[in-house]
Each structure stands twice: as structure tokens, then as C-alpha cells.
Amino acid sequence: MSAARSSGRAAAGLLLVFALLLPLGSRAQQTYPIGLETQKTAKPVLHGRHWVAITGKPLAATAGAMVFQKGGNAVDAACAMLAATSTMWDTLGWGGETQALIYNPRTGKVVGINALGVAPSGATVDFYKSRGMQYPPEFGPLAAVTPGTPGGLMVMLAEYGKLSLADVLAPAIQMAEEGYPIEAQAANSLEKNKKRIKEWRYSREVLLPHLGQEREAPVAGELFRQPDLAATLKKLVAAEKAARAKGKSRKEAILAAYDRFYKGDIAQELVRGVREEGGLFTLEDLANWKVRIEEPVKTDYKGIEVYKLTTWVQGPAMLQALNILENMDLKSMGYNSARYIHALYQSMNLAFADRDFYYGDPYFPPAEPIQGLLSKDYAKERVKRINWEKNDPSIGPGDPYPFQSGTNPFLPLLERWNQQTPEKKVPDNAQAERDYERTFYAGTTSVQAADAEGWVVSITPSGGWIPAVIAGRTGVGLSQRMQSFVLDSAEGPFNVLEPGKRPRATLTPSLALKNGKPYLSFAVQGGDSQDQNLLQFFLNVVEFGMNVQEASEAANINSFQMRNSFGKHESKPGKVLLSEQVPPWVRYELKRMGYELTFEPRTSGPINAIYFDREHGTFWGGSSHHGEDYGIAW
Known part of the structure; x- marks a missing residue:
């Protein structure tokens, strides 16, 4: 992954990124002004009445x-x-x-x-x-x-x-x-x-x-x-x-x-x-x-029910992040402002630290503390951990057990967790960095389908x-x-290898209901980036009023502070991936807060999604321009 930095933008480009930082309101369709022209999405929205089919290859x-x-x-x-x-x-x-x-x-x-x-x-x-x-x-x-x-x-x-x-x-x-x-x-x-x-x-x-x-x-x-x-x-x-x-x-x-x-x-x-x-x-x-x-797990975000598979995948981490972010006024921060990026980064780190420690195969004892992890009160406690002035590389897992009236059986391991952090950092050399990023984004595909009968x-x-x-x-x-899998309980007591056991996977389909009916169906490929990108896609729609295609293409950030689910399970505390369009003043502020910045021209992730237009009884399909993903609707 390139770490090349943008050296500056023409005036029109600066107008674009300035527009990207403004709150987007609640319009169904959103365009960004560049002088007298209009910047549209790279791919069109898919509109369908009878069905939508979207996946990783045409x-x-x-x-x-x-x-x-x-x-x-x-x-x-x-x-x-x-x-x-x-x-x-x-x-x-x-x-x-x-x-x-x-x-x-x-x-x-x-x-x-x-x-x-x-x-x-x-x-x-x-x-x-x-x-x-x-x-x-x-x-x-x-x-x-x-x-x-x-x-x-x-x-x-x-x-x-x-x-x-x-x-x-x-x-x-x-x-x-x-x-x-x-x-x-x-x-x-x-x-x-x-x-x-x-x-x-x-x-x-x-x-x-x-x-x-x-x-x-x-x-x-x-x-x-x-x-x-x-x-x-x-x-x-x-x-x-x-x-x-x-x-x-x-x-x-x-x-x-x-x-x-x-x-x-x-x-x-x-x-x-x-x-x-x-x-x-x-x-x-x-x-x-x-x-x-x-039965999947779910949380309620401002009246929208968001569903994920449980702890044998990383999906609940997105639900935890939503619970944390629900305590903030995200819209007033401005889309991809320094404060918004910081809020996302810290909230994701809190949720993923819990993933690294507490997630595993629920069919093997002991039972994962999912009730506590998804507690709104636990999220409020986790919010207190955020340092609003700078990145916190020492963020670790919390203790959700008191929020489900239980006692943590792994307190000694929890106390040792942060002492291991230096050992889990990626070595400072180019080959180690390439190997880390290759495994961090270990790919997959996604499949989205919906029909007029109501199946999603x-x-x-x-x-x-x-x-x-x-x-x-x-x-x-x-x-x-x-x-x-890990081979040492100190690295994740719920995810230690055993015959017949499922490893904790990164794979994470998503469904959201509004008023009891399908609202969004969405998924993405990309290893540990998946629930990071899906979280931002969801917020793009719900908080910033983007349509499904705009939200699929919009610039995301990625944190590398969680432990990689592949390879040597290492981490890069403070490293953040940004779009090349992020302007100098945002970069400056993030550097001041202790972030290591890397850039790519496209950072949305290959998101595929369907929005359900209840007013008109139709489907809106979105398929990111990040990769070869493609959709057809009728």
C-alpha cells in the first residue's frame, strides 16, 4: 500500500475537499460543487423494482x-x-x-x-x-x-x-x-x-x-x-x-x-x-x-436496528462502535474533519480491542460476554476512555462483565494485555510493513441480493x-x-486453537431494519478493515444523508491499531489511512495529535449495498468503484 503523500491540489480540488468536510444534510442525493460543474459518483446508482444482484465480479x-x-x-x-x-x-x-x-x-x-x-x-x-x-x-x-x-x-x-x-x-x-x-x-x-x-x-x-x-x-x-x-x-x-x-x-x-x-x-x-x-x-x-x-446480535442506533453475526466473526465490533459513537454529535463535527476522524479512530480502537480479547467461537466454553459488550451502559463507560487531545496507543480491552452481572474469568490476562503491546508492534522495516499490510487487507468478496417478495x-x-x-x-x-487462531491464551483467551473449533474470522455481512422493515443490506471485503469501512458507510447514509452509491464511494479512514487477524497478529498504533483528498489543515491537526498518516487515492473499500426505498417500493443498489464489484438490477 502506497504511503505517497499528496503535494498539493489545484484550486478546484481544494474546493472539492472543502465541500467534503461540510455536514451533508439529509438530501436523498448529494453532489459536490467544483466551480460551476458537478462532481458525481464514478458509478451510477442501480435502480430496481423486482430484484437486485450485486457481487465481486461482473x-x-x-x-x-x-x-x-x-x-x-x-x-x-x-x-x-x-x-x-x-x-x-x-x-x-x-x-x-x-x-x-x-x-x-x-x-x-x-x-x-x-x-x-x-x-x-x-x-x-x-x-x-x-x-x-x-x-x-x-x-x-x-x-x-x-x-x-x-x-x-x-x-x-x-x-x-x-x-x-x-x-x-x-x-x-x-x-x-x-x-x-x-x-x-x-x-x-x-x-x-x-x-x-x-x-x-x-x-x-x-x-x-x-x-x-x-x-x-x-x-x-x-x-x-x-x-x-x-x-x-x-x-x-x-x-x-x-x-x-x-x-x-x-x-x-x-x-x-x-x-x-x-x-x-x-x-x-x-x-x-x-x-x-x-x-x-x-x-x-x-x-x-x-x-x-x-439468531444474530443487534444494536439500535437512533431507531435503526443493525444486525451482525455474533462473536465467531468481528461483526459485533461495529455494533460496539455504534454504541460508543451514539454518545457524540457526529454531524456537527463535519464529515471527515480532524475531530470526526479522531472520534472514529478512537471509537473503533476501543471496540476492536474488545474484539481482540473477547471474541471467539460461541460453541466452545467459556461463553463470550456478548451481553456486556453490547450494553449501552458499557459503551458510555468506554467513551470516558477517549483522550480528545491526542491518539491513545495504549487503548486496550475493557471489562464488560459487570454490565451483565458477571465476573471476568480472565482478569489476570486482561491486566497483562497492555504489557504485551510493544511485542505486537510491526518491526520498523519495509518488508515487515509490506507483509503486515498484505495480511491486514486479506481479501474476500461480498454478495448482496434482494427481491420484490421481501427476501434480503x-x-x-x-x-x-x-x-x-x-x-x-x-x-x-x-x-x-x-x-x-492464536496459540497462547494471553493473546486472546476465547480464540485459542482447539480441534473442532472455529477461528474468529473477519467476515461480516450486515443488515439494518427501520420500522421493522429492511433499510440497508451491506458488506465489504478486506480483512480487518471490513467493519471499519462498513461503520463509515452506515454513518454516511444515516448521519450525512448520502445515497447508497455515494456512501459506497466516499473516502473512509482505516485504523491499524487493532491486532491483525492474520499473519503475525501485529499492530501499528497511531497509523491511519486517509484519502489523498484530505486537505493540509486536517493532516496538520492529525499529525499534531500523534497520528502517522498514510494515503491512498481510493479508501472506500469495495463496498456492496442495497437501500430499500419504502416511499416508492424500489431498490437502490450501490457498488464501490474500489475494485471489480458489480451489480445488476431489474
């Missing part, structure tokens, strides 16, 4: 549209987009993990889908430490948790969709079997990572079709075929078809395909291939894993990104999520 958005045109609902379309993005390796593969929030119009409730894989039975703290590892590795067979995306897709489809698995997987099967014109982003990532890909037999056979040539990866526009993956997906469809022929219901037939993946011949080949590469999966690990349908789906899938180990002849690229 072709995958088309897959969602195809399924909508078949008569599918938003769940069907979301599953088709998930299948397509996994097939396209859009920073995820089929062996990754899927996290979703679904609004069910029949019940008026939001449900959570937990399809995060678990540590295999052989993955213990002693196993990794005996190999001289401080953490599980970033790449390779020992970085993989059990595959979650296939199960998550099939459970969502079985429970809430309308179409068959064959209908939903058809675009992905066609892409895998006939090939699709691979885009430059994925093709160049394969070439860049080819040395590591060559370490794994099945990965190099699939991902490097020109082995021995100067360029061994495909080139942009070349048809990229994956016959093994196509065969695996066809086996799922065949299992569904066979079950239907025996008189099974639609749901039972889809779950028969689920069983073939996790208990049948696909599982056998997956385990064989993983263990050939040195991995730890067993048939029992796959058979015992299951998708969980959960927000998904943040991930895992199995390039470079990935492909498991045998399945074509399935495995997750790298094991690295998010």
Missing part, C-alpha cells in the same frame, strides 16, 4: 441475474453468485467459508448462517508449536479449516430458496466445464503466486495451465477451465436428481447433495488429497461438521483465495483461515 452478478430470470428469489440468486465467485477464485475458492444474514419476509426476522469451517481433529496447539510455529501458517494444507462454503450454500438454498440445486449451480458448472474468460486480476494473481502454487500437485495442474513457459498462468481473456471442479459440482446435482427420483422433497434432495459432499465419495477424495499434501482432515472431521442457523441476503464469503491448496481431484481450493 460475470458472477450476471449469474445472479440469470437465476432471478428463472424465477428464483434473492436466496437462489445469492447462492448462484456465491457459486460463481467461488469458481472464479474471487479471493475465495469452493473450500472456503460462508457467512450470511437473511431477512425472511414471512417471519419478519433476520437469521444468521454460520458456515465457517473448524480446526481438524489433529490441529492442536502442541502440534503447531512442536513445528516451531508461533501461529498456524498463512498458506498450505496446515492453514486449512474444513470446507464451509458448499454446506452453507446448500443449507441456505434448502431452507429459504425456491429453485433446485441444479438451477442454482448451472452458471458455475458452465464456467468450470466450458471455461470462462479469466479476468486480469485473477490471472495476474496466479502468475505472481506461481512459485508457491507449484508446491502443491493439484493446484499447479489446475491453476498453471502453461507450466514450463515464461508465463505459466493464464492471461486475461483466456478461457480458464476447471474440469475437476465441474465434475464435483455435477456430482452434487446428480445426488439431488437421484433423491428426487426416489420421491424426496426439494429440501431433502438438496441435503442429499450435502451428504455426498461431506460424507460420500467427494469427502473421500477431498480427505485423500488433503492428506497427500500433508494436511490433517479426516472423514470424521467432515462428517461431524455442520452449518448452524443462528447479505453474504461475506471467503477462504481458499489464491494461492490455495486444491484437494485432490475435487477441484476444491482449501481455506487459509487457521491462521486466525
Whole structure:
């Protein structure tokens, strides 16, 4: 990530950034004056009456549209987009993990889908430490948790969709079997990572079709075929078809395909291939894993209910930050003023410090103190910790237990936490800095879908990104999520590796309801930046009156003070990412307050979102200009 600083702006540019700092009011659409002209968003708002489909790649958005045109609902379309993005390796593969929030119009409730894989039975703290590892590795067979995306897709489809698995997987099967014109982003990532890909037999056979040539990866526009993956997906469809022929219901037939993946011949080949590469999966690990349908957590921000998945992801940190910020008059500070940036930065640090210490798999004891963490009174106590004159690099986790009438079982660890802070800082050298930022923004994709019936789906899938180990002849690229565990309870007592346990992930779909009806559906990719960007997107809409596209493109900040969820789990206290458009007087004030400033031309993050226009009964879709994300509406 570049640290280049802007050396000055022409008069028109200064007018733009000055306008960006002003409170934006409550207009549905907002433009910024530059002389006599108007600065508009880079992408237009998507307007739809019947449906909206948005995801990380244009072709995958088309897959969602195809399924909508078949008569599918938003769940069907979301599953088709998930299948397509996994097939396209859009920073995820089929062996990754899927996290979703679904609004069910029949019940008026939001449900959570937990399809995060678990540590295999052989993955213990002693196993990794005996190999001289401080953490599980970033790449390779020992970085993989059990595959979650296939199960998550099939459970969502079985429970809430309308179409068959064959209908939903058809675009992905066609892409895998006939090939699709691979885009430059994925093709160049394969070439860049080819040395590591060559370490794994099945990965190099699939991902490097020109082995021995100067360029061994495909080139942009070349048809990229994956016959093994196509065969695996066809086996799922065949299992569904066979079950239907025996008189099974639609749901039972889809779950028969689920069983073939996790208990049948696909599982056998997956385990064989993983263990050939040195991995730890067993048939029992796959058979015992299951998708969980959960009740999400929520908070109320000025009458808007905001929903997140619970502590097995970082989502509640955004809810905590909203609770803290609700105690401030953000609008009067001015959008991206020095004081507003400081308020965001400190509030996020308070929330993420709690994430680093208290979040983990809720299905393993002890129970995370989520009631206390989301208490409004706890947020008021945390606000008192903010130093309004300068950045506080010593911000650490608080104690939420008194706010749920409990006693903290980890007080000695809590007291030691800040003493570890110097050890967790990134070393002061260029390579360490590059490695840190690469892992901090470890990518994924997002999927957003909504329909006229009222179904809304927000998904943040991930895992199995390039470079990935492909498991045998399945074509399935495995997750790298094991690295998010810690091996020492002093670094996070709720997130210590255990067999069968889920690592705390960064993945964080979001849904917001207003007056009991969907208001916003939004998600973003980008590791530890995700809930930072989503927090600011939400405030852009609610506090500053931006429409969904403006809020998706608007300049955000990123704090690096929390501990990285990947790699060596390091931090950069006081470092902040800003847009290059931030003016000199704001930069000066932030430097005075002790911040280390870095800059990028685009800092929104690749946000995808849907706004529900209740007045007109229509959808507004937003898709950031940050990456290759794309949407289609009708």
C-alpha cells in the first residue's frame, strides 16, 4: 500500500475537499460543487423494482441475474453468485467459508448462517508449536479449516430458496466445464503466486495451465477451465436428481447433495488429497461438521436496528462502535474533519480491542460476554476512555462483565494485555510493513441480493483465495483461515486453537431494519478493515444523508491499531489511512495529535449495498468503484 503523500491540489480540488468536510444534510442525493460543474459518483446508482444482484465480479452478478430470470428469489440468486465467485477464485475458492444474514419476509426476522469451517481433529496447539510455529501458517494444507462454503450454500438454498440445486449451480458448472474468460486480476494473481502454487500437485495442474513457459498462468481473456471442479459440482446435482427420483422433497434432495459432499465419495477424495499434501482432515472431521442457523446480535442506533453475526466473526465490533459513537454529535463535527476522524479512530480502537480479547467461537466454553459488550451502559463507560487531545496507543480491552452481572474469568490476562503491546508492534522495516499490510487487507468478496417478495441476503464469503491448496481431484481450493487462531491464551483467551473449533474470522455481512422493515443490506471485503469501512458507510447514509452509491464511494479512514487477524497478529498504533483528498489543515491537526498518516487515492473499500426505498417500493443498489464489484438490477 502506497504511503505517497499528496503535494498539493489545484484550486478546484481544494474546493472539492472543502465541500467534503461540510455536514451533508439529509438530501436523498448529494453532489459536490467544483466551480460551476458537478462532481458525481464514478458509478451510477442501480435502480430496481423486482430484484437486485450485486457481487465481486461482473460475470458472477450476471449469474445472479440469470437465476432471478428463472424465477428464483434473492436466496437462489445469492447462492448462484456465491457459486460463481467461488469458481472464479474471487479471493475465495469452493473450500472456503460462508457467512450470511437473511431477512425472511414471512417471519419478519433476520437469521444468521454460520458456515465457517473448524480446526481438524489433529490441529492442536502442541502440534503447531512442536513445528516451531508461533501461529498456524498463512498458506498450505496446515492453514486449512474444513470446507464451509458448499454446506452453507446448500443449507441456505434448502431452507429459504425456491429453485433446485441444479438451477442454482448451472452458471458455475458452465464456467468450470466450458471455461470462462479469466479476468486480469485473477490471472495476474496466479502468475505472481506461481512459485508457491507449484508446491502443491493439484493446484499447479489446475491453476498453471502453461507450466514450463515464461508465463505459466493464464492471461486475461483466456478461457480458464476447471474440469475437476465441474465434475464435483455435477456430482452434487446428480445426488439431488437421484433423491428426487426416489420421491424426496426439494429440501431433502438438496441435503442429499450435502451428504455426498461431506460424507460420500467427494469427502473421500477431498480427505485423500488433503492428506497427500500433508494436511490433517479426516472423514470424521467432515462428517461431524455442520452449518448452524443462528439468531444474530443487534444494536439500535437512533431507531435503526443493525444486525451482525455474533462473536465467531468481528461483526459485533461495529455494533460496539455504534454504541460508543451514539454518545457524540457526529454531524456537527463535519464529515471527515480532524475531530470526526479522531472520534472514529478512537471509537473503533476501543471496540476492536474488545474484539481482540473477547471474541471467539460461541460453541466452545467459556461463553463470550456478548451481553456486556453490547450494553449501552458499557459503551458510555468506554467513551470516558477517549483522550480528545491526542491518539491513545495504549487503548486496550475493557471489562464488560459487570454490565451483565458477571465476573471476568480472565482478569489476570486482561491486566497483562497492555504489557504485551510493544511485542505486537510491526518491526520498523519495509518488508515487515509490506507483509503486515498484505495480511491486514486479506481479501474476500461480498454478495448482496434482494427481491420484490421481501427476501434480503447479505453474504461475506471467503477462504481458499489464491494461492490455495486444491484437494485432490475435487477441484476444491482449501481455506487459509487457521491462521486466525492464536496459540497462547494471553493473546486472546476465547480464540485459542482447539480441534473442532472455529477461528474468529473477519467476515461480516450486515443488515439494518427501520420500522421493522429492511433499510440497508451491506458488506465489504478486506480483512480487518471490513467493519471499519462498513461503520463509515452506515454513518454516511444515516448521519450525512448520502445515497447508497455515494456512501459506497466516499473516502473512509482505516485504523491499524487493532491486532491483525492474520499473519503475525501485529499492530501499528497511531497509523491511519486517509484519502489523498484530505486537505493540509486536517493532516496538520492529525499529525499534531500523534497520528502517522498514510494515503491512498481510493479508501472506500469495495463496498456492496442495497437501500430499500419504502416511499416508492424500489431498490437502490450501490457498488464501490474500489475494485471489480458489480451489480445488476431489474
